[in-house]
Amino acid sequence: MIIVIGYGTFGRKVVNNTKAIDKISVIDSNAVVFESVEEAEFNFIVGDATDETILNKAGIKDADTVIVLTNERETNKKIAKLVSKLNPKAYLIVRNIVQYPDLYSGIEVHKIIYPVDCAAHEILLEIEKSKLRRKLIDLEEIVKDIKKRYNSKTSNIVPSKSKGEKYSTGSKDNNVINGIDASKSDDNKLAPCLIIMHNNPDPDSIASAMALKTIMMKWGVSSDIAYGGKIGFDENKAMVNLLGVKLTPIDNIDISNYEGVAVVDTSSSKIIPIDTTYKIDILLDHHNNGDLTANYMDIRPDIGATATILTEYLSHLNIVPKQKLATALYYAICTDTNYFKRKTSKKDFDAAGYLQDLMDPKTLDLIENPDMDTESMEALARAITNRNIIKNNIALSYVGHIKNRDALPKAADFLLKMEGITTTYVFGISENKIHISARTKDLRIDIGEIMRTAFGGGGHQSSAATSIDLGIFESVSDKKSLKNLVEEAIKTRILEAMGIDETDSTKKYEE
Incomplete structure (x- = not known):
């Protein structure tokens, strides 16, 4: 059971976010604050919590958590002292202000919270959301501009194919290369955008390309994924084949047939399979050593994996990744952070935690433990x-x-x-x-x-x-x-x- 003492603005917010967790009793000396509360919402007591009788009425001895949130610091101190006496097993959370750091000296409290700091932290989170929101607005504009350019070019083209024959793609071949299925976009029709990974792509570049393709589809733009070099490592080959990732070797592609170009998981011209004469529309990376530029750029060297950035995009856009994409993104974050033993940010942990409930652990195990040649x-x-x-x-x-x-x-x-x-x-x-x-x-x-x-x-x-x-x-x-x-x-x-x-x-x- 949880007891909350103080039902002001801050206390009300805590109760509203906590009442679904466990049974709650709320104490406040002002009866007016409970006027709009329905009896069934939670148990509330009007009274002075510095009175032992009131605390017992609220069930203090059965509480596993007590939260003291009144606006009066000395009152909070008295309540905390009494709670420690009546129920020393309870986890005690108390309110304070930074000007009085020693207010609870000598009293066993488990957590001191500062509402001003909490509010500042919440505002910081909202600022981060606002910046991400603006990034995604800009990204959507770039993607839709690719679609507009593509539609304007193709609207006047009359296909010369016979009935039932599909349009040609930007690919020259459709072979299996390096043991990888090199088929193109789902409808076998030239996609407006080409997503390019760095040479000899790793799980981070593959998963990031998959996620960007998913996001672009939300805005009505299909895309093909291309790579230079080869898909190396048995784990990477297993990832591509088990997850059914459709990739095309860059040598089999005429890039000029695509209206837009995106590059993921690198910002260096030295390790992409195209020259710098091609205009890049979208550039996503977590390395800070590149020389490439694009109309839209999101480069964050403080992040452990590009897949983390794409996972953040998906979450903000309310796109729940399907199991195969979630497995790819999770594996990408794990490998690029060396299973969180290399430089890792909180965002990497958060992204992995979010994906863990969506990915397929059996498929992941098969990817991580392929047969050795x-x-x-x-x-x-x-x-x-x-x-x-x-x-x-x-x-x-x-x-x-x-x-x-x-x-x-x-x-x-x-x-x-x-x-x-x-x-x-x-x-x-x-x-x-x-x-x-x-x-x-x-x-x-x-x-x-x-x-x-x-x-x-x-x-x-x-x-x-x-x-x-x-x-x-x-x-x-x-x-x-x-x-x-x-x-x-x-x-x-x-x-x-x-x-x-x-x-x-x-x-x-x-x-």
Whole structure:
């Protein structure tokens, strides 16, 4: 049971928001405040709560929560003291003002609230809502402008197709690429807008593109989703296939056929599969290292995942994501924040909490735990065998030539589980490039910064990756000589970036 003492403006609001939780008794010395209250709403007592008789009448000994909200601070103090005496098990919430921080000194209260601060916080939340509302108004205008431009161009076009034949799409092919269904928009007709993800898209870019497509459909605009590179990692392939995400390789698309272009989860021209001559209408990202601009931009580096921004959009627009979209967004937030162990904002937690009740945990488990292919297992075995231990806690390992470079981060993650190892670097050769994946659980190390310093790559504090040209080593045909040259070059750069003397290394292995 809950007892609320003080039924003024603030107390009334508390009661209205609390009465659905549990049985409530309300005490106030002014009978007038209860004139409009129906008997059935809650139990109310007119009287002075500093009187033990009144508190007993309200059922003080049965209350698990007591909230003291009168406008008189000394009265609140007396009530709090009496409540502590009559029911020391009750959770006691009391009202105060900042000018009297020691008012309840010596009294066991559990929470002191400041109505002015509460009001200020509520206003802050409303300001955030107002800014989000304005962003979405602007976004809607951009989307509807794309629709208007598209309609104006297509309204005068007379189709030359025979009856029953579908219009052509902006795609040149409809093949399955990299094991991914590369079909286009649902009606197989050219969509007005193309949503572009960064090269080799990750779960955050895929889920964000799915969410933006859903939002644009609310405003009557269909869209296709395109990507450059390939869908890497078994988890990403499982995500796309299990959730039925329709993606199109950028090489199969004529971008000029689309009226609008949106880019998600990157603001850098270096990692999108189009050149900067294309005008971008919409740009959504949580990285702050880009050079792209657009008519509509929402870039928030304080957020852990672009999927969080899109989830906020969906919620504000009263679009409840379907189970597959909710699963994609939830997984995206988890992976981009390293399951909330990397830099994470309150908005990321809130978004994940909202999506948790909507997503499918069984599908999520299948995405997170796909079968490991043979090459990944072989690369993992070579990573273990070829490991080079530096200063007893850093593992470097060369895995040779690989077809699937996605095996590297798996190997880097696995080596990090070895006893005493806190940082790992796994590298191999594919397509005339040396690919490097790094991991650390040492909070004193920023692995992303090390990769930037050593190779111009990048990433997060705990995980990073990069690719560099094989260069002059490309002419070396002897595998053992190539291995020694690549190993030495990579190790030297890493140790220099980490500030470690090469003589501290401990050689480990025979290949």
